[in-house]
Amino acid sequence: MYCIVGLGNPGNEYQQTRHNAGFLVVDRIAAACGGQLSRTGFRSRxxxxxxxxxxxxxVQPQTYMNLSGEAVGAITAYYKIGPSHTLVIYDDLDLPLGALRFRSGGSAGGHRGLTSVLQVLKTQAIPRIRIGIGRPAGEIPVPDYVLGKFNGPDQAVFDEALARGAAAALSFIANGPEYTMNHFNSSQPQK
Structure with missing residues (x-):
């Protein structure tokens, strides 16, 4: 069994925000597989x-972003899913809007949700997909930016990145990490 975890924050006020890129990708995967996240438990949907x-x-942890590891640790322990079969999907400020990166492991790069997961699972060898949301322009504080929503042409670029993130996650399951890295990694949005 594989566990695909989308990081985000629960609650209506956070729906469709940049920080909920992981939740949004998991919703797209569920739709592509003809299912839904209809269960609750392990502090997750x-x-x-x-x-x-x-x-x-x-999985969409319901612990809020910075405590995501608590939910991920509980559900992967119960279902006996190892780190190499646990894929984490999340937003990344340091990637340009629309860019996508798959990695088989490494540090959290300052992302607090991933930091929590790595600490609880006691390894950095966790596959992950980073969805680029870019950095805020001007004087916008980072917390306001990540908890805000895209609009206009940026929304279309974000939507395309979410679709590619879902395809990359399903590729990881079907084709493995090397194929996924070679076919989906981009530092710029796809045209």
Whole structure:
């Protein structure tokens, strides 16, 4: 079984925000697999689906971003899913808007949600997909920016990145990490 975790914040006020890129990608994966996240438990919303002959557990932690590891640790322990089969998807300020990066491991790069997951699972060898949201322009404080929503042409670029993030996650399940890295990594949005 694989566990695909989208990081974000629960609650209506956070829906469709930049910081909820992980939640939004998981919603797209559920739709692509013909399912939904209809269960609650382990401090998460989750659903059990299948893709490419593999059982999938799609997870949206409900702990708020900075405590995501608590939910991920609980659900992966219960289902006995190891770190190499746990894929984490999240927003990244340091990637240009619309860019995508898959990695098989490494540091959290300052992302507090991923930091929490790595601390609880006691390893940096966690596959992850970073969705680029870019940095705020001008004097906008970072917390206001990440908890804000895109509009206009930026929304279209973000939507395309979410779709590619979902495709990359499903590629990881079907084709493995090397193929996914070679076919989906981009430092610029796709045209």
């Amino acid at each position: 989750y659903g059990k689906l299948a893709h490419a002959g593999q059982d999938l557990l799609l």
